[in-house]
Amino acid sequence: MFDSVIAPSGTLLGLLQRGRGDGTLHALTAPRADALAALNNCVLHDPRHDWQAENRSLYYARLYLDLDGELDAVEAHLFHPEDVLDPDESRTGLALAVLGHLAAYGRRDALELLRRYATVGSNWAWALDELALRDDDAGLRSLAAPVLARFARDTEGEAALAATVRDAFEPRPWRLWADDPRESVAARVRAAREQGSFDRWQRQLDSTGPRPDWSVRAVLDWAERGAERGTPLHVPAARCLTAVAGPDDHAEIVRAARDGADGARCTALRYLADTHDPFALDLIEAAVASPSATVAEAAVESFERMRGPAAVDRARAWVQRPDTLGAAAGRVLACRGGTQDTMLVLDALREAVRAEGPDAPTLWTLVDGAGRLGIVCAAPVLRHVYRETASSQLRGRAARALAATDGSFPAGFAVECLWDCEETTREIAARHAETGDARVVEQLRRLAADPAEEDEVQTAVRSRIGPEVA
Numbered sequence: 001m002f003d004s005v006i007a008p009s010g011t012l013l014g015l016l017q018r019g020r021g022d023g024t025l026h027a028l029t030a031p032r033a034d035a036l037a038a039l040n041n042c043v044l045h046d047p048r049h050d051w052q053a054e055n056r057s058l059y060y061a062r063l064y065l066d067l068d069g070e071l072d073a074v075e076a077h078l079f080h081p082e083d084v085l086d087p088d089e090s091r092t093g094l095a096l097a098v099l100g101h102l103a104a105y106g107r108r109d110a111l112e113l114l115r116r117y118a119t120v121g122s123n124w125a126w127a128l129d130e131l132a133l134r135d136d137d138a139g140l141r142s143l144a145a146p147v148l149a150r151f152a153r154d155t156e157g158e159a160a161l162a163a164t165v166r167d168a169f170e171p172r173p174w175r176l177w178a179d180d181p182r183e184s185v186a187a188r189v190r191a192a193r194e195q196g197s198f199d200r201w202q203r204q205l206d207s208t209g210p211r212p213d214w215s216v217r218a219v220l221d222w223a224e225r226g227a228e229r230g231t232p233l234h235v236p237a238a239r240c241l242t243a244v245a246g247p248d249d250h251a252e253i254v255r256a257a258r259d260g261a262d263g264a265r266c267t268a269l270r271y272l273a274d275t276h277d278p279f280a281l282d283l284i285e286a287a288v289a290s291p292s293a294t295v296a297e298a299a300v301e302s303f304e305r306m307r308g309p310a311a312v313d314r315a316r317a318w319v320q321r322p323d324t325l326g327a328a329a330g331r332v333l334a335c336r337g338g339t340q341d342t343m344l345v346l347d348a349l350r351e352a353v354r355a356e357g358p359d360a361p362t363l364w365t366l367v368d369g370a371g372r373l374g375i376v377c378a379a380p381v382l383r384h385v386y387r388e389t390a391s392s393q394l395r396g397r398a399a400r401a402l403a404a405t406d407g408s409f410p411a412g413f414a415v416e417c418l419w420d421c422e423e424t425t426r427e428i429a430a431r432h433a434e435t436g437d438a439r440v441v442e443q444l445r446r447l448a449a450d451p452a453e454e455d456e457v458q459t460a461v462r463s464r465i466g467p468e469v470a
Helices: 012-018 021-027 032-044 058-065 071-079 089-104 108-120 124-134 137-140 144-148 157-168 173-180 183-205 216-228 234-244 247-259 262-274 278-287 293-305 311-317 323-338 340-356 363-372 376-388 392-405 413-417 423-430 438-449 455-464
Strands: none
Touching: 012 021, 012 311, 012 423, 021 032, 021 058, 021 413, 032 058, 032 071, 032 089, 071 089, 089 108, 089 124, 089 413, 108 124, 108 144, 124 137, 124 173, 137 173, 144 157, 144 183, 144 340, 157 183, 173 183, 183 216, 216 234, 216 247, 216 262, 247 262, 262 278, 262 293, 278 293, 278 311, 278 323, 293 323, 311 323, 323 340, 323 363, 340 363, 340 376, 363 376, 363 392, 376 392, 392 413, 392 423, 413 423, 423 438, 423 455, 438 455
């Protein structure tokens, strides 16, 4: 799937694409046709950086309810001929998840669309999972025949059916169909379930893959063979070294970390870092200058895993470096530095935003560090990240950091965060938003009464609702 083009943060579309609370608030005051057009754009062209981790479906479903939005555009998207040409679940997953939430809210049209799509759509398994959580037994039973008809009655088809039943995210439909009064349905599903159980048992008996012999040299050779095949094994190999290495093997591991081939060197660096070896930091610094990008990357990752005071002291010396090790040093100080490192972390945060923009991966750690250290003068940068990032998860981290650093947060961003797409961000808002704002009181009550809301959010809401907002 191609990355969506994210509109500027000051536009209605840009706000909705980011999942910001202000997106909902602006949509409710915009012309309804414009708001629905922007909402449909988001649902039909998934704007998330990571569609498997970021939340949008409940956020968009709630806005459809608030706008009393029609589902014609969603229907046209699901049943477009492209559904056959591009069966990737990322094309329709967000739309199906939104329909699932709408069905839970009682939208009959959303339920019917899910049933139709489960019958004929390419991403039918996702639709079936949504229905498993929301449909009644009669509705699910009506889908048994068309779903089973997708699998040919030959050896290959029955094997595919068994694999589908075995790997089903929501097993309720298959359990229901196994007891279907139609013997043609029930017998086939029971056979598929039995075969799936047998396949799972057989996989547990099979070898889990190649294993190294039980010696330091064998482990290093195994890691090197993996590197030659393009299969990095240095992480599991380092764990193996932890089990097999003794004091007499130390010199060999240090040599591998200094001069070994890529696989062995990465393994040795990881092992020495994890065991807080006194040679590790010097070897990591040397490895970062290696012409091998694999070795340099493994060295930086190994350094960031180190927890001791020696690593923090070295991070203070390295943080000014204009390379990946300097950036890693900033993240180490953000995670494990003290109040004396405040300006170093702030400088790293500012430089990351200036050089890489508001979506830089390194910002996740640096933003957390600014909040952990309570860096008050970081608030302007954190507010910029909050507004501009396209990642709803990074925005949530920025909100948490602002709650610890920005005195204006409770009356400012915390208010809009009550409508945010991420439940963790709504939880932060529920704990901090000033209840003097009538919108805050109304939204707290709505979240408290909404059965779709996460338990953590409702717990936070209940901690705020008292006589002053009753």
